Amino acid sequence: MLSVEADLDLMRTLSGAEFINLFGKGKFPQFSTVDDHLGQTVVTAEPGRVELAWTPTEKLCNPGGMIHGGYVAMILDNAVCFASASTLDRFIPQLTLNLNIDYLRPVAPGQTYTVIGTNAHGGRTRLVSNATIVDSRGKLLAQAGGSTLPNPAFK
DSSP states (O other): OOOHHHHHHHHTTSOHHHHHHHHHTTSSOOSSSHHHHHTEEEEEEETTEEEEEEOOOGGGBOTTSSBOHHHHHHHHHHHHHHHHHTTSSSOOOEEEEEEEEEEOSOOOTTOOEEEEEEEEEOOSSOEEEEEEEEOTTOOEEEEEEEEEEEOGGGO
16 A cells, blocks of 8 residues: 555546556555445446446345435446546545436345446536446446546545
């Protein structure tokens, strides 16, 4: 693991997809504990596409025993932001401008889901990406479309 200063220097030299892949392999420290809390792991990234594995636990459940919709929104938002960032010549964290979510089926705790983010429109100031959550049988549980902005604090 590198120092924070070395991490930032290296981050400025890697493409978005390269950084996301190395981040997923644990080569960079997490920016926060959100990934651990959420149960998210980066599987792979290429320009315009990311795949996450998501294993939500019971601590993310609503009173009905299913994963709370806010956490479903959070993982979809992460996939949208990663998909947008994966298209850039260098990694820049994304700020969400809007996120539209369709909840199609309940998400149960203790299972691993596949979350795919794809970029629909690249750009320097506004990017548009989509994300889906599917279960182990390939059934679509939720989907989202959103637009992001490269975080100017990292430019």
